[in-house]
Amino acid sequence: MDKIFAAIFTPEFLFSVIRVSTPLILGSMAALICNRGGMLHIAFEGIMLSAAFFGMLTSAVTQSVLLGILGAVAGGLLISLLLGYFNLVLNSDRTLTGIALNTFASAGTVFALYLLVQDKGTSSSLPSLVVPNIDIPLLKDIPVLGTILSGHNALTYAAFLIVFLTYLIIFRTPLGLRIRTVGENPNAAASVGINVLKIRFITLAISAVVASLAGAYMSMGYLSWFSRDMMAGRGFMSIAAQNLGAALPLPSLLASLAFGAVTALANVLQTLNMPSEIIQAMPYVATLIGLGFFGYGAQKSSQKRSKAVLEKARAAEEKA
Numbered sequence: 001m002d003k004i005f006a007a008i009f010t011p012e013f014l015f016s017v018i019r020v021s022t023p024l025i026l027g028s029m030a031a032l033i034c035n036r037g038g039m040l041h042i043a044f045e046g047i048m049l050s051a052a053f054f055g056m057l058t059s060a061v062t063q064s065v066l067l068g069i070l071g072a073v074a075g076g077l078l079i080s081l082l083l084g085y086f087n088l089v090l091n092s093d094r095t096l097t098g099i100a101l102n103t104f105a106s107a108g109t110v111f112a113l114y115l116l117v118q119d120k121g122t123s124s125s126l127p128s129l130v131v132p133n134i135d136i137p138l139l140k141d142i143p144v145l146g147t148i149l150s151g152h153n154a155l156t157y158a159a160f161l162i163v164f165l166t167y168l169i170i171f172r173t174p175l176g177l178r179i180r181t182v183g184e185n186p187n188a189a190a191s192v193g194i195n196v197l198k199i200r201f202i203t204l205a206i207s208a209v210v211a212s213l214a215g216a217y218m219s220m221g222y223l224s225w226f227s228r229d230m231m232a233g234r235g236f237m238s239i240a241a242q243n244l245g246a247a248l249p250l251p252s253l254l255a256s257l258a259f260g261a262v263t264a265l266a267n268v269l270q271t272l273n274m275p276s277e278i279i280q281a282m283p284y285v286a287t288l289i290g291l292g293f294f295g296y297g298a299q300k301s302s303q304k305r306s307k308a309v310l311e312k313a314r315a316a317e318e319k320a
Contacts, residue, residue, distance in 0.1 A: 008265065011147035011148045013264060014148045015151075015152075016264045016267065017257065017260050017261045017264045018148070018257075018260070019153075019264075020260045020263045020264050021256050021257050022153070022155060022159050022214070022221070022222070023048065023214035023215075023217055023222070023231075024237055024238055024241055024256035024259050024260055025159040025160070025162075025256045025257075026155075026159050026211065026213050026214035027044055027210075027211055027214045027235060027238025027241070027256075028238045028239075028242040028252040028253070028256045029159075029163060029166045029210050029242075029249065029252065030047075030208070030211035030238065031044060031241075031252075032170070032242045032245070032248075032252055033169075033170065033203060033206055033207040033210065035183070035242060035247045036170050036176075036180050036247055037179040037180070037182055037200060037203030037204075038183035038200070038203075039183070039200055039203050039204055040239070041083060042095060042098035042235075042236070043079060043083050043097070043098035043101045043235075044211050044235035044239060045102045045233070045234070045235030045236060046098075046101040046103075046105030046106070046235070047079045047105075047208055047211045047212065047215065048076070048214050048234065049102075049105045049109055049215060049230070049231050050075040050076055050078060050079045050105045050108075050109065051072040051073065051075045051076035051211070051212035051214070052072065052075075052215035052216065052226055052230060053112065053113070053215075053226050054071045054072055054075025054076075055069060055071050055075065055215060055216040055220050056068070056126065056219040056220065056225065056226040057071065057112075057128070058070070058072070058074075059128045060126040060127050063127070063129065065129050065132070068128070068129055068131075068216070068220055069131070069213070069216050072212050072213070072215055073208075073209050073212040073216075075215070076208045076209070076211055076212025077205060077208045079101050079104075079105060080205065080207065080208030080211075081201075081204065081205070082101060083098065083101055084200065084204045088200055088201065102235075106229055109226070109228070110228055113226065120228060121227060121228055122225050122226065122227045122228070123219075123226040123227070124225045128219070128220070128224065128225060129220065130221060131153055131155050131216070131220050131221045133151050134151070134152065134153075134154050134157060135151050136149070136150045154221075155213060155216065155220075155221050156217075158213065159217075160253075162210060163249050163250070163252075163253050166210070166249050167249040167250075169206070175202070178199050179199060179203050182194060182196050182199045182203075183203075211235075211238075214238070215231070218231065218234075237259050238256070240255075240259075241259055242255070258286075262286040
């Protein structure tokens, strides 16, 4: 136990928490945007995985980090727009379509990887690039704080910026108002002249761009190569984080950091010869516990609202 506490209460551990939380932060913002637009789905795993693969491949072919990121965005948009086409145009079930696209991305990336390098595991033989780390001037020289906050991947800093941009877009712009209106009541939105189909596709596209950056980070930041099913449930954890955050940017950010802390703790325990089964299960157990608390809180809140409505109704009847 002393070894665990000694490993946790260090600047290096907090640095790793931010590092492993980056794809969850980006994923939770993507899920938040979809939730606000009434288009929450479960295909984020496939979007991120496709983005990770195409980002790696594009950077290897072009030897450009920027083009690699754009390739990742294109890969993520492909899956998201397929979801939109099947669900919004062909009226397929969104959940079943999400499952199918996740499976398609998982199998498709492995197949493509085998065609490219005759390897079903990793792309380590391809000369792919990584997004550079950034040392922040002045901050990097501050003891402890500099160790925690400086030297992260550029996409990590972009993730925190995107939290702020998500707030601005969803809650402070006319487009965000349309997205929220369509999400809350599409019939009312249509009655005032809003093109519901167009807004839903825009919602999916914006969300896919953000989620694609999470995929790009995994293969061009967290790791320097693509590996099979490398998202490892992070898409689902992102959905859970935004649920815990009640589809609000700051609470979703905090929930993502909490999940990231559990994942970082699992990495620390791995070095202390803890049973691997316990270590691998920790992030998912934390997700289930978090969703349990969220469900319990939502139930209590619903009961309080129902009780308040009943009390008002009784009061109105007594007056009558």
